[in-house]
Amino acid sequence: MCYYISNNLTKKEIKDSFGVEYNGPEFKASGFVNGFSYPKTPIIMDEHPEEAILGDWGLIPFWAKNRDVQKMTLNARIETLTEKPSFKNSVSNRCLVLVNGFYEWKWLDSKGKNKEKYFITLDNGNKPFALGGIYNIWTDKNTNETLTSFSIVTSNANELMAEIHNSKDRMPLVLSKEAEKNWLSDRPIDDFAFPHYDPALIALNLDSSSSPKTLF
Numbered sequence: 001m002c003y004y005i006s007n008n009l010t011k012k013e014i015k016d017s018f019g020v021e022y023n024g025p026e027f028k029a030s031g032f033v034n035g036f037s038y039p040k041t042p043i044i045m046d047e048h049p050e051e052a053i054l055g056d057w058g059l060i061p062f063w064a065k066n067r068d069v070q071k072m073t074l075n076a077r078i079e080t081l082t083e084k085p086s087f088k089n090s091v092s093n094r095c096l097v098l099v100n101g102f103y104e105w106k107w108l109d110s111k112g113k114n115k116e117k118y119f120i121t122l123d124n125g126n127k128p129f130a131l132g133g134i135y136n137i138w139t140d141k142n143t144n145e146t147l148t149s150f151s152i153v154t155s156n157a158n159e160l161m162a163e164i165h166n167s168k169d170r171m172p173l174v175l176s177k178e179a180e181k182n183w184l185s186d187r188p189i190d191d192f193a194f195p196h197y198d199p200a201l202i203a204l205n206l207d208s209s210s211s212p213k214t215l216f
Contacts (some may be wrong), residue, residue, distance in 0.1 A: 001074075001075045001154055001165075001168055001170050002035075002074075002075055002102050002104075002131070002152050002154060002167025002170075002171070002172035003034070003035040003036065003074055003075070004032065004033065004034060004035065004102060004104075005033045005035070005041070005097075005099045005100075005101070005102045005103070005131075006030070006031045006032060006033065006099060006101045006102070006103075006119070007029055007030060007033055007041050007042060007098065007099050007100065008029045008030060008031045008098040008100050009029055009042060009098060009100065009128055010029070013128055014042060014052050014098060014112045014128070015029075015181075017098075017127055017128040017129075018044060018052065018096070018098065018107055018130070018180075019127070020044060020049070020050055020051050020052050020215060021050070021051050021052070022042065022051070022052045022053075023051045023052070023053055024042075024052070024053045025054065025091075027040050027041075027042065027054055028040075029189075030062040031100070032103070034070065035057050035058070035074040036074070037068050038056055038057055038058045038067070038070050039056075040054040040055065040056055040057075040059055041054065041055060041057055041097060041098070041099075041150075042054060042055075042094060042097075043055040043095045043096060043097050043098065043133065043135065043148075043150055044096040044098065044130070044184070045093075045094075045148075046074045046093065046094045046095065046151045046184045046186070047125040047183075049184055052098060053148065054124070054148075055095065055097075055133075055135060055148045055149060055150045056070075056126070056147050056148065056149040056150070056186055057070075057074060057149070057151075057152075057176070058071065058073050058074050058149055058150075058151070059073040059076070059086060059087065059090060059134065059135065059136050059149045059151040060073070060136060060138040060147060060148055060149045061073075061085065061086045061087075061089065061136060062089060062136065062138060063085075064138065066140075067140075067143075069086060070085070073086050073087075073149075073151050074151060074152065075152050075153070075154050075172075076134060076149060076151040076152070076153050076154070077153075077154055078153050078154060078155045078168075078173070078189055078190075078192065078193045079155075079156075079193065080145060081134070081153070081189055082189070084165075087134060087151065089128055089136070090134045090135060090136045090151075091134065091189065093132065093134050093135045093136060093187055093211070094133070094134060094183050094184050094186060095133045095135045095150055095184075096130035096131070096132070096133065096175065096183065096184065097130060097131040097133045097150065097152055098128060098130055099128065099129065099130070100121070100128055100129075101119050101120055101121040102119075102120055102131070102172060103117060103118065103119055103120070104117075104118050104120060104161070104164050104165045105117055105118070105164075105165075106118060106163070106164045106165070106166055106215055107166055112167060115207075116205055116206075117205075117207045118164050118203045118204060118205055118206065118209045119203070119204045120161070120164070120174075120201055120202070120203045120204075121201070121202050121204075122174050122175075122176065122199060122200065122201060122202075123200040123201060124176070124177075124203045127153070129174065129175065129176075130175045130180050130183075131152050131153075131172045131173055131175065132152070132153045132172070132173030132175050132179075132183045132192060133150040133151060133153060134150065134151055135148055135149060135150040135151075136148075136149055136150075136151060149198060151193075152172050152173075153172065153173045154170045154171060154172050154173070155171060155172075155173060155192065155193045155194045155197075156169060156170065156171075156193065156194045156195075157169045157171045157194065158171065158194050158198050158199070158201070159172045160201050160203060161201065164203055171178070171194070173192050173197075174199040174201060175199070176199060176200075179192070179197065179199070
């Protein structure tokens with residue numbers, strides 16, 4: 001799954017890496033973002049691919065009475081997107097979640113009491129990249145506040161991520177530049193599920209006893 005990311009991005013980096021202007025309030029960029037705090041994160045939506053805005057992590061479906069559902073919607077499994085009530089109405093609402101990387105822990109024992117922390121990026125020369133997401137625009141009937149919220153879509157793990165995320169064998173949709181355009185153009189969901197799509201990733205072991213170890 002994917003619950004921890006780095007979105008330590010400036011407006012200039014967003015423009016340089018994704019070719020869009022950031023249009024929104026100042027946001028708290030961070031090298032370590034916990035999804036369970038439901039943070040605001042830069043995204044690019046299919047309806048307005050010329051700009052980046054802030055989205056709330058944790059998709060709120062149209063039928064939700066409050067934001068409590070967000071703790072269950074940080075991730076959306078690609079295999080069941082069209083079936084789950086929280087996601088099935090947002091399958092065609094595609095977005096890019098803008099990041100520097102994400103974090104995962106490898107279990108070194110059967111109960112996960114001993115773990116190694118990894119930082120994973122796209123093999124693109126250490127540039128920002130996008131994770132595939134879906135979104136919904138929800139109105140709080142009590143306050144009339146409108147929120148754009150999103151989920152990060154996950155797939156079965158490729159070889160590298162299966163070695164690291166050995167408790168779940170999952171990974172987020174890490175999108176190359178070509179895949180970014182295809183994701184926003186509403187290509188069939190199955191085209192992005194492993195093994196149909198297999199991104200080139202780099203993983204840095206942050207808990208190495210000597211110096212950080214890079215896996216390819």
